[in-house]
Amino acid sequence: MDKIYDVIILGAGPAGLSAGLYAGRSRLSTLIIEKGQDGGQIAITDEIENYPGQRVEGESGASLVARMAEQAVKFGCDRVSDTVNEVSLDGDIKVVKTTKEEYKAKSIIIATGAYARPIGCKNEAEYIGRGVSYCATCDANFFEDFEVYVVGGGDSAVEEALYLSKFARKVTIIHRRDELRAAKSIQEKAFANPKVDFMWDSVVEEIGGEDILSEMKVKNVKTGEITTIKADEEDGMFGLFGFIGTIPNSELFKGKVDMDERGYIKADENMHTNVEDVYVAGDVRIKSLRQVVTAAADGAIASVQIERKTTGYL
Numbered sequence: 500m501d502k503i504y505d506v507i508i509l510g511a512g513p514a515g516l517s518a519g520l521y522a523g524r525s526r527l528s529t530l531i532i533e534k535g536q537d538g539g540q541i542a543i544t545d546e547i548e549n550y551p552g553q554r555v556e557g558e559s560g561a562s563l564v565a566r567m568a569e570q571a572v573k574f575g576c577d578r579v580s581d582t583v584n585e586v587s588l589d590g591d592i593k594v595v596k597t598t599k600e601e602y603k604a605k606s607i608i609i610a611t612g613a614y615a616r617p618i619g620c621k622n623e624a625e626y627i628g629r630g631v632s633y634c635a636t637c638d639a640n641f642f643e644d645f646e647v648y649v650v651g652g653g654d655s656a657v658e659e660a661l662y663l664s665k666f667a668r669k670v671t672i673i674h675r676r677d678e679l680r681a682a683k684s685i686q687e688k689a690f691a692n693p694k695v696d697f698m699w700d701s702v703v704e705e706i707g708g709e710d711i712l713s714e715m716k717v718k719n720v721k722t723g724e725i726t727t728i729k730a731d732e733e734d735g736m737f738g739l740f741g742f743i744g745t746i747p748n749s750e751l752f753k754g755k756v757d758m759d760e761r762g763y764i765k766a767d768e769n770m771h772t773n774v775e776d777v778y779v780a781g782d783v784r785i786k787s788l789r790q791v792v793t794a795a796a797d798g799a800i801a802s803v804q805i806e807r808k809t810t811g812y813l
């Protein structure tokens with residue numbers, strides 16, 4: 500494609516869509532490229548209750564993000580659904596190669612987000628979709644009246660355990676320490692829920708079962724004791740959901756922008772990476788709080804920086 504955009508935004512989660520809204524309102528010619536579903540991780544979040552001023556209390560991530568996308572398009576952003584395979588970030592004109600096209604822009608905002616970290620137990624990959632899942636919203640209904648185990652102790656693990664308790668007969672949170680990391684208000688709901696139980700100081704070592712997940716070995720990290728958990732005979736299976744943090748979607752940018760050893764991209768407080776006219780926003784960057792509100796703020800800051808540079812204020 501010959502057109503040179505003012506800015507190409509990679510990713511249509513809260514960071515990318517907010518960047519699109521601000522860029523569009525600044526009359527920057529803007530393209531948002533997203534390979535999958537809008538929303539990134541919040542698209543699969545059942546309930547958002549802490550986005551300031553959200554119109555619907557406890558609305559789903561998908562619903563909130565749909566309004567964000569609508570708003571970005573209303574202010575003139577172009578949208579493309581395609582996978583980015585290569586980026587060239589040197590020089591004044593940045594080039595983004597997707598499966599179908601090649602796009603050019605004066606600035607890039609990387610807003611590619613992060614994805615779920617695997618639990619790390621033996622045989623995990625074999626049971627994905629056969630008992631193992633990383634998305635309660637996607638898979639909870641498969642476990643209607645079954646037993647379910649959730650690994651993790653952060654906001655995601657505890658919130659998703661609460662969601663799963665609406666479907667499963669019993670939900671057991673397996674956490675490697677003896678206290679949760681999740682926000683106190685979320686913890687209180689879990690402790691008060693009679694369907695939610697806890698296995699403290701524990702990690703899942705190995706999973707198994709014929710075709711479908713039906714047994715696992717859980718190790719107590721303090722005593723070394725191994726407990727073998729087997730599916731109830733009538734059930735023949737149980738669910739295992741992993742929510743132990745995220746891995747950044749930054750593979751494409753390795754060696755091209757500065758990042759830490761885990762792959763999170765470095766930025767200053769105005770979202771500038773170490774490469775001229777390349778910005779980063781949202782969960783893919785190094786930051787202390789990964790939330791919808793901070794992702795949206797990052798996107799806004801990045802686009803306003805581009806606007807100011809374009810109009811000569813920077």
Ligand code: NAP
Binds near residue numbers: 549650789
């Ligand atoms: P997180 O806050 O990083 O928590 C990860 C949890 O997994 C921790 O409890 C950690 O244990 C455990 N863990 C990490 N590696 C493990 C391993 N190898 N084996 C077993 N357990 C392991 O991740 P998150 O819950 O996905 O949340 C990510 C970010 O999104 C956070 O900033 C969170 O606040 C935010 N978030 C916010 C909301 C909300 O506000 N509604 C909802 C979801 C997520 P330790 O505690 O022992 O380290």
